[in-house]
Amino acid sequence: MAEDLIFAKNEIRFLRELVRHKVDFMIIGLSAAALQGAPVVTQDVDLWFADLAAPQLTKVLNKVKSIYIPPMGNNPPMFAGDGVKLFDIVMHVHGLGEYAQVKKQAIKISLGDFKVPVLPLELIIKSKQAAGRAKDKLVLPVLKDALKTIKSEQH
Amino acid sequence: MRISLEAIKNKCRQQNITLTELLKQAGVSRNAFYTLARVDFVLPKSIKAIAERLNISPSEFLTEDDRELEKMKLLLKKADDLAGKYKNTDQDNIRHTLLLLQEPPIERLRRALIRGRRPDIRQE
Numbered sequence: 001m002a003e004d005l006i007f008a009k010n011e012i013r014f015l016r017e018l019v020r021h022k023v024d025f026m027i028i029g030l031s032a033a034a035l036q037g038a039p040v041v042t043q044d045v046d047l048w049f050a051d052l053a054a055p056q057l058t059k060v061l062n063k064v065k066s067i068y069i070p071p072m073g074n075n076p077p078m079f080a081g082d083g084v085k086l087f088d089i090v091m092h093v094h095g096l097g098e099y100a101q102v103k104k105q106a107i108k109i110s111l112g113d114f115k116v117p118v119l120p121l122e123l124i125i126k127s128k129q130a131a132g133r134a135k136d137k138l139v140l141p142v143l144k145d146a147l148k149t150i151k152s153e154q155h
Numbered sequence: 156m157r158i159s160l161e162a163i164k165n166k167c168r169q170q171n172i173t174l175t176e177l178l179k180q181a182g183v184s185r186n187a188f189y190t191l192a193r194v195d196f197v198l199p200k201s202i203k204a205i206a207e208r209l210n211i212s213p214s215e216f217l218t219e220d221d222r223e224l225e226k227m228k229l230l231l232k233k234a235d236d237l238a239g240k241y242k243n244t245d246q247d248n249i250r251h252t253l254l255l256l257q258e259p260p261i262e263r264l265r266r267a268l269i270r271g272r273r274p275d276i277r278q279e
Contacts, residue, residue: 006268007261034267035260039251041271045264086268109260145248148241153256 010064010083011045012111017060019114024050025057026106026117028093029124030139035109036121038146040139044088048119050099052077052089095130096123121147156213158192230254 018025027035029046049057052068061068066081077089096102106117119127125143128136167177178188196203198213206213234250255263 006272007265012261030267030271031264034255034264037252037255037263039248039255040267042267043271045268111261112259141245142248145241145244146252148244149237149249149252150256152237152240153253 007045007086011086014060014064014066014083014087015111015116016114017063018057019116021056021060023054023056023060024103026103026119028090028119028127032119033121033124033143033146035116035118036107036146037150038121038143040142040146045086046088046090048090048093048099048102050103093119093127094132095127121150156198157195158197160192230257 025047026032027045028048030038030040030042031045033040034042051057058068061079061081061084064081064083066079066084069078069080071077076091079085079087079089093102102119102123103117105120105123107120108115109118121143125140125147128140128143163177164174167174172180175185178185191197202213202217206216209216230253231250234246234253237249238244238246255266258266
C-alpha cells in the first residue's frame with residue numbers, strides 16, 4: 001500500500017503550485033532521467049531553483065503548509081512538511097554552468113494537467129560525468145543506453 | 156455481437172484508406188466480408204451459449220492477449236534492432252527504456268522512486 005502513496009497527490013500539488021506561481025526551477029538528476037524514460041532508481045526528486053529567496057517560492061510553501069530550512073553546518077538547505085519530503089534542493093550542478101544558461105535548455109514534461117521543466121537527458125549525462133562519483137559512474141551506462149533508445153524512438 | 160460497418164469505415168477514414176483497400180491488404184474477399192457483416196453474431200455459437208448462460212456480453216470475458224503479445228513481440232524486436240545498431244549497449248537497458256516509454260512520465264518517476272526507496276534486502 002505504501003508504494004501507492006509515493007509521489008501522490010501532495011507531491012504533485014507542490015509541483016503544480018510551483019508552476020502556477022511561476023517559480024523558476026527545474027527537476028534535475030535521476031528523477032529527471034526517469035521522467036524521460038531512463039530505467040533508473042532514485043530516492044528523491046532533486047530540484048534546482050533560480051532563487052531560493054523568491055517570494056513566489058515562499059507563497060507556494062505556505063500554501064502546501066511546508067517550510068524552507070536554510071543550510072546548517074554541513075547540511076544543505078531543505079524543505080520540511082508533508083508533500084515536500086521527497087524533494088531535495090540542489091545548489092549546484094557539476095559541469096553545466098550557471099542556472100540561467102542551463103534553464104534555457106530545459107524541456108517541458110507533462111504531469112497530467114501541467115508541465116514541469118526538466119533537465120534534458122544529455123545534460124544529466126554531462127553532469128554525472130563531471131561529478132564523477134562512484135554512484136554517478138555506475139549509472140552512466142544506463143543513462144547513455146536510454147538516451148540512444150529515446151532518440152531512436154523520436155525519429 | 157456483430158460487425159459495425161460504420162466503425163470499420165471510420166477507422167479506414169482515420170487511417171486514410173478505403174474499405175476496398177483495407178480488404179485487399181487484409182486478404183479478405185468482399186463476399187466473405189459482406190457475408191460476415193450480415194451475421195447477427197459473428198463469434199462461435201459456443202461463446203454465445205456461455206454468454207447467454209452467464210447473462211453477460213461476450214466482451215466481458217474475451218481478452219486481447221494476442222494484441223498484448225504482438226505489442227510485446229514488436230517491442231522486443233525493436234530492442235534487438237537497437238542493440239544491433241548501437242554496439243556496446245546493454246539490451247536490458249534498451250528494453251526497459253522502451254517499456255517505460257509506454258508509460259506516462261509520472262508513472263516512470265513513481266517506479267524509479269518505489270524501487271529507490273525499497274529497503275535493500277542485501278543489507279539486512
